[in-house]
Amino acid sequence: MDTGRGQRNIVAVSSVIMIILIVINSINIYKQDISLQKERAERIISITSHEINRDFSYGITISEAIESQIIKNKGESGDFQTDAQLLMRDYVSQIEVVKADGSQAAYPEGAGGNRLDSLFSNKNIKKSVSYGINKDETVIHGPVSTPETGRVVVIMNPVYFTDQGGNKVYWGMVLVGLKAPDTYEHALSALRSFGYDYKLSTNITPATNKLTPVETSFADGDDARNMVSNKFSSGQCIWKLSVKPSGGWTSGKFLWSVVTGIIIGIIALFLLFLLMRVYEQRKTLQKMAYTDGLTGLLNRTGFMTECEKFLNSNPGNNVTMVVLDLDNFKIVNDLYGHKTGDMALCDMAAHLTRSFPEKSIIGRTGGDEFCVMITGADPEKSRELVEGAIKNKRVVVSDNKSAWYTISAGYADYPLQTETISGLLSMADEALYAAKINGRHCAEHYETRMSNIKREQLGFSAKSIAAGMPGAFIVYKADEKGEILFANMDLVRLFNCKDYADFLEFTEFSIKNMIHPDDYERVDEEISDQIMAQINDNEDQTSDGQEHFDDYVEYRIVTKDGIVKHVKDIGRLVYDEHYGNIFFSFIRDKDTIEHNDKDFVSL
Numbered sequence: 001m002d003t004g005r006g007q008r009n010i011v012a013v014s015s016v017i018m019i020i021l022i023v024i025n026s027i028n029i030y031k032q033d034i035s036l037q038k039e040r041a042e043r044i045i046s047i048t049s050h051e052i053n054r055d056f057s058y059g060i061t062i063s064e065a066i067e068s069q070i071i072k073n074k075g076e077s078g079d080f081q082t083d084a085q086l087l088m089r090d091y092v093s094q095i096e097v098v099k100a101d102g103s104q105a106a107y108p109e110g111a112g113g114n115r116l117d118s119l120f121s122n123k124n125i126k127k128s129v130s131y132g133i134n135k136d137e138t139v140i141h142g143p144v145s146t147p148e149t150g151r152v153v154v155i156m157n158p159v160y161f162t163d164q165g166g167n168k169v170y171w172g173m174v175l176v177g178l179k180a181p182d183t184y185e186h187a188l189s190a191l192r193s194f195g196y197d198y199k200l201s202t203n204i205t206p207a208t209n210k211l212t213p214v215e216t217s218f219a220d221g222d223d224a225r226n227m228v229s230n231k232f233s234s235g236q237c238i239w240k241l242s243v244k245p246s247g248g249w250t251s252g253k254f255l256w257s258v259v260t261g262i263i264i265g266i267i268a269l270f271l272l273f274l275l276m277r278v279y280e281q282r283k284t285l286q287k288m289a290y291t292d293g294l295t296g297l298l299n300r301t302g303f304m305t306e307c308e309k310f311l312n313s314n315p316g317n318n319v320t321m322v323v324l325d326l327d328n329f330k331i332v333n334d335l336y337g338h339k340t341g342d343m344a345l346c347d348m349a350a351h352l353t354r355s356f357p358e359k360s361i362i363g364r365t366g367g368d369e370f371c372v373m374i375t376g377a378d379p380e381k382s383r384e385l386v387e388g389a390i391k392n393k394r395v396v397v398s399d400n401k402s403a404w405y406t407i408s409a410g411y412a413d414y415p416l417q418t419e420t421i422s423g424l425l426s427m428a429d430e431a432l433y434a435a436k437i438n439g440r441h442c443a444e445h446y447e448t449r450m451s452n453i454k455r456e457q458l459g460f461s462a463k464s465i466a467a468g469m470p471g472a473f474i475v476y477k478a479d480e481k482g483e484i485l486f487a488n489m490d491l492v493r494l495f496n497c498k499d500y501a502d503f504l505e506f507t508e509f510s511i512k513n514m515i516h517p518d519d520y521e522r523v524d525e526e527i528s529d530q531i532m533a534q535i536n537d538n539e540d541q542t543s544d545g546q547e548h549f550d551d552y553v554e555y556r557i558v559t560k561d562g563i564v565k566h567v568k569d570i571g572r573l574v575y576d577e578h579y580g581n582i583f584f585s586f587i588r589d590k591d592t593i594e595h596n597d598k599d600f601v602s603l
Contacts, residue, residue, distance in 0.1 A: 295348075325432065472487075
């Protein structure tokens with residue numbers, strides 16, 4: 001999985017999780033808010049129920065006060081009108097005393113057909129009256145509505161006396177009429193002011209348990225479900241007050257929590273994205289610090305770090321350190337260009353990765369030098385791996401041109417030969433130099449004698465060697481064009497050119513343009529004959545192992561400033577794996593040679 005796709009997956013999964021958490025959190029906030037609203041509603045209806053019950057209790061208190069006066073007066077009403085007047089309230093419609101013999105007294109006087117005892121013809125009220133008399137309990141009945149009395153809640157308090165024999169004797173009943181809904185209107189209006197719709201229910205009479213709604217603010221068709229309720233008892237009846245917000249149980253916090261959650265989620269995702277970018281950039285920087293940009297292998301720092309980490313984690317394990325490089329890498333660069341050189345380095349990196357075990361640590365430690373630390377193999381197995389890695393010539397193709405290279409290697413064993421990573425690398429490096437001195441394209445295992453090898457032996461450059469040769473020296477291809485590959489400064493000066501570039505421009509890169517025009521055909525034919533003769537000799541004598549052939553020719557040259565010189569050309573034909581058949585030739589001025597010979601004889 002690539003990094004970009006991995007990041008997108010992380011963000012996608014995080015987004016889904018974030019959305020789920022936002023929804024869950026918003027639902028919890030919504031439920032908590034609704035729960036708090038219901039708790040508040042429960043407290044309010046508890047107080048409201050108490051208010052309604054208090055108003056009913058006052059009606060009962062009125063009946064009990066009248067009852068006390070009757071008992072005090074031994075069955076006589078006494079000053080009933082005065083007592084009733086003192087007990088009267090705005091929501092009390094009337095107060096009556098009805099004796100068992102049917103006589104009655106009412107306040108206010110003159111109620112006539114509006115008397116409460118006129119309700120006794122109602123069968124449900126009869127049940128309440130009978131219940132109160134039989135139980136000797138004050139009973140509330142209603143609300144009940146008639147054209148005579150209007151809508152009232154009737155409080156019925158039976159009055160008993162005890163005769164001389166100790167028996168209870170029914171005397172009559174005190175009736176108190178409470179106007180409905182005036183009695184509890186103040187409490188219900190308070191609910192409306194708090195924004196609640198309500199429903200007040202009761203069983204009407206103690207003779208039944210069925211609750212019937214008697215007051216409600218719900219319009220027809222309104223959903224009266226999911227309400228908060230409170231029950232209370234008064235006058236042997238059950239009352240139930242239920243409320244719900246006028247707009248239903250809603251919470252503005254739900255939308256607020258969703259919006260807030262989305263904002264926080266976006267910020268969190270943005271921070272997550274930034275953290276991932278920082279993490280990826282850190283990984284990239286770390287990779288850049290420890291990885292070779294061209295081959296993708298570890299660089300020197302990364303290689304040494306991984307090697308030390310492995311040895312610290314696996315002390316005493318057998319490992320083999322191998323140092324390898326491309327033979328004559330400079331020639332590959334010079335002949336085919338740096339693009340091909342880079343391809344050769346990448347090819348070698350891939351080749352080493354395939355040639356050594358997967359757990360091996362491989363790095364490019366500089367230029368064309370590579371290092372491999374073989375883990376989990378004994379020295380003999382490591383030797384086989386190294387020999388196999390360098391055995392074959394490697395070929396890379398660039399721009400339809402094939403370039404080849406070989407590999408040299410040096411290796412040493414840990415902990416058999418050294419117990420330090422630096423010592424191990426140094427030994428493998430010295431073994432590599434031994435392989436180079438021994439002709440390249442080979443592998444050398446470190447031996448103590450190799451520490452005496454002087455690296456200066458490999459330090460001579462072609463320029464230094466050419467400058468140290470006693471005379472003019474040239475290298476050119478042994479083909480029809482005779483392309484000049486190299487010439488030292490003695491040869492440049494022989495043609496009176498100011499520098500090598502001037503010489504190449506003058507000769508147009510060809511050996512043939514060095515020869516005097518009058519000698520050209522002869523020299524060309526003579527050189528061609530000698531080349532063919534030597535090639536033929538080479539083919540005939542391959543069994544003898546002969547690898548080069550010498551020749552000799554004399555001709556004239558014309559310098560850049562027009563001077564004609566007689567020269568002697570001593571050449572050697574060799575075969576080069578990169579260039580094919582080439583000539584190495586010494587060219588000496590004939591006059592200079594004869595002059596030097598005379599000087600030598602005179603000595």
